[in-house]
Amino acid sequence: ETGVTQTPRHLVMGMTNKKSLKCEQHLGHNAMYWYKQSAKKPLELMFVYNFKEQTENNSVPSRFSPECPNSSHLFLHLHTLQPEDSALYLCASSQVKGNEQYFGPGTRLTVT
């Protein structure tokens, strides 16, 4: 595997479910990011981790819970989501915080 991978690529979940999105980067980077891409809206930065420490939480609701166990892996835990949370969730990484970001293919999430 090379670059940034995300699993699953597609996810359908009910509002009472709990699920997790996974991101893995094979680039030796130290910073990782979660973005939300909704239709007809700019990409929204959700969370930033630098050397496994969360450095940014852009007023994201607590039903989204990130986890970064090491510099190569990033998770987004989901619980009691709303239909308006349906979107493409993109993971990105960079060498250090602020350098060029490399994106994964995203997870298409549908909340029913």
Next chain:
Amino acid sequence: GDSVTQMEGPVTLSEEAFLTINCTYTATGYPSLFWYVQYPGEGLQLLLKATKADDKGSNKGFEATYRKETTSFHLEKGSVQVSDSAVYFCALRGAGSYQLTFGKGTKLSVIP
């Protein structure tokens, strides 16, 4: 705060036509500017970048010049191909910042 405005799409062109996608920005200081491309079903890929005024970024036949006086970073290509069909995002990173601010994206469709 920082913001990016890019032309509304969708844009439909015939193969070998000239492409311009306008992008203007608002930021303090001297931001770095980027164009990302998102092909169907994929994540964002860095297309080109410029880090200071009058820099020209180029890649795969695409070019964009950092114009401080007009706060613009327009994307151009002399002869588009069907394979260029994608969504193009203009983005900036403020001086001393790690956060990328994206435009809403412009969908380009190239027809044979």
